[in-house]
Amino acid sequence: MEISLDVFEQQRGRRFGGANPERMRLAFWEWIIRNQEESRLREWSESGDLIRSPYQVRRHFGQEGDYSKGPIWNFERMGASRTPHPDGRMICIAGEHEDGYDPDFCIYNDVVILDLDGSVEIYGYPRDVFPPTDFHSATLLGDRVIIIGSLGYEEDRRPGATPVFALDLRDYRIVELPSHGESPGWIHSHSATLGPDGRITIADGEWLPPQDDLPILFNFDEFAYDPLTGLWTRLTNRGWRQFLIRDAGGKSFMRDFGPLGCCSSDEEEACEEPPKIEKWSISIDPGCIRPRSFAYEDVETPFDEDWDFGKWRPNERFLVDGVPIGVDLSHPGIKLVVEGVMDPAKADQIAEECRQAVEAATGRPCLLQGDS
Structure with a gap:
């Protein structure tokens, strides 16, 4: 299957559906989906001829480096869900391409149905019916898929609320479901498990607190x-x-x-070598992030082979009075989690002394944010 330049130009961008749902019969979109699915079946080294990413599309049509017309629609996504149905259908819901720094960043709100006969169906929705959604969970429940949570565009987020939608697999209509009680808030990147009582249990993930000055927090409940x-x-x-x-x-x-930058609490002298400070980042050994006035014990943190995005996995842990404290650098800042019950004042002091340790190791001023 080949796509002409004219077809590409007509169908290159994301578009929302005009009905709930609207069958989107767009040859370029289907071509991209088939290429992406074919690449999943091949070894990475054997999929170079498949045009599936926006970069490859621009190069194919002689528009490399031209981002003037906005993001190119694609099926190379993060935070999308793929839910197998017993009849052989694969229900693919929404997701995003790359992050906000990328010129092709886009959060989608479509549904793609892949069938065993090789057919592809794409359904679009009005933005006010099903907003752009990513890092959600999708749970098969009879003839419906229950869609819970999202990170979404900043303007769509409603801290304190938990978005829940239902996709009807008989006609692919999407409706928003009631969501009240003690919910996990604006959550994403979580797991969802259907119980024998028909309830869906949410665990892990991250959530956005209602306070504007607080960072995104992990969900531990x-x-x-x-x-x-x-x-x-x-x-x-x-x-x-x-x-x-x-x-x-x-x-x-x-x-x-x-x-x-590795300084233990037993060493008063400065580190022999300065930290590596690049244009966007600072390299630091997490082993130096320890409190000064509290006795602590480092504990082994084994690699979690079952780790998934949204699941807490610190680089290191240390114990204070038997309570584990995790340290993780896979965030814009350094995340500290007190993994147990501890006096709030003590926890605040440990966090502050860890902030001071980071300042000492990097020679740069640092800020501390807490969850309350």
Whole structure:
């Protein structure tokens, strides 16, 4: 199958559906989907001839480096869901391409049906019926897929609320479901498990707190959603505290596996080598992020082979009075999580001393944000 330049120009961009749903019969979109699905079946080294990414599309049509017409529609996505149906259909819902820094960043709100006979069906929706959605969960429940959560565009986020939608697999219509009770809030990147009682249990993930000055937080509790009533019920309340250490200049922290910036609490002298400070990031050894006035014990943090995006996996842990404290650098800042019950004042002091340790190791001012 070949796509002409004229067809590409007519169908290159994202478009919302005009009905709930609208069957989107667009040859360029179907071509991209087939190429992306074919690449999933091949070894990476054997898929170079398949045109599927916006970069490859621009190069194919002689428009390399031209971003003047906006993002190119594509099926190379993160945060999308793929739900297999017993009849052989694969239900693919929404997702995003890349992040906001990318010229082809886009969050989608479509549904793509892949069938065993090789057919492809694309359904679009009005933005006010089903907003652009990513990093959601999709749970098969009879003739419906229950869609819970989203990160979404910043202007679509409603901190404190949990979006829930139902996709009807008989006609592909999407409706918003009631969502009330003690919910997990604006959550994304979580897991969802259907229980024998018909409720869907949400775990892990990250959520956006209602306060504007707080960072996105990990979810360490479980919540159950009843699709029949729309009622959320909190199942656990662990009360783990979370803190974020940020560079005052806006740089990110990167893990350094060498000796740079590594100062234990027993050493008063400065580090022999300065930290690596790049244009956008600072390299730092997480081993130097320890409190000064509290006795602590480093503990082994084994690699989690079952780790998935949205699941808490710190680089290191140390114990204070038997309570684990996780340290993780895979964020714009350095995340500290008190993984147990601890006096709030003590937790605040430990976090502040860790902030001071980062300042000492990097020679740069740092800010501390807490979860309350």
